[in-house]
Amino acid sequence: MVRAPCCEKMGLKKGPWTPEEDQILINYIKLYGHGNWRALPKQAGLLRCGKSCRLRWTNYLRPDIKRGNFTREEEETIINLHEMLGNRWSAIAARLPGRTDNEIKNVWHTHLKKRLKQNHNRHHQHHSKKQQVTTPVNHMMIRSSSENPDNQSYRPVLSSPQQESSSDMSSSSVTDNSNNNNNNSSSSSGCSNTNTNIINARMKMESSSENFVEIDDNFWSEVLSADSSAVDAAFDALAKMEEPSSTTAVNAFSYSNLQDNMDFWYNLFTRSSGESLELADI
DNA sequence: AACGGGTTCAACCGCCATCAT
């Protein structure tokens, strides 16, 4: 079955939005919300398709959107999340209050990918020299293939310590976070500041420590194939690691939708890396 | 000032998942 294009009907406008159209859309959504995007343009008197209206609203007109350049901290967060999640821009955007998936995608393709590549090359040169005299230290990292940055598999791999090559990226202060992202968090992104802190704190730990536990593919195959009791045990262990004050922590590791629950994996990754550090210290 | 190449980013396209019937 082939679906007709969304804007197939003649007379529907395409291309850049005018300020007038923006105002109409804003006014309509303020008054009536956006229950049905398909019907919205007709009811609002816009010669646009619903999809176009939705995109314009979610990517540009939404009041909680943060305009302006990305901070260093936000860029670091994107880089780290991209290592964990791949090109799942909406998942990444969910952890960056006020930023849209489209915006993040653009930033990634225009800035961050290049920067990572440069850092990668820089490190490669550095590492190839170093490797002649020292044993490489394996970092536990979840990343797409370092050989192929566009690879979207989420399979964990052992990596050479690329991350340290981006020491310029990890130089910004974690404590700066308190000044950012503090005024427009919606309920859906209420955890984002915390997450940003965790990500960047973790990144700091990675860049400051040389003691990382090596994890091979067996670990992941075991995790992924674990029966429910094993998973339960893992949850219990993780819950015990949690701060006593956090009452929602265990709930964060939702038992359902394991495959889809990125929060689960995100927390698991961040926690396991933290625990790895502790173990390595012993 | 004019031109050309590179960069940015808003918007579109096509596919997929979910939901209602």
Added chain:
DNA sequence: TATGATGGCGGTTGAACCCGT
């Protein structure tokens, strides 16, 4: 269960802008 409608997502495009010559 099958089908169509709808929303959401990631990839791609192209106009606008920037910058060096």
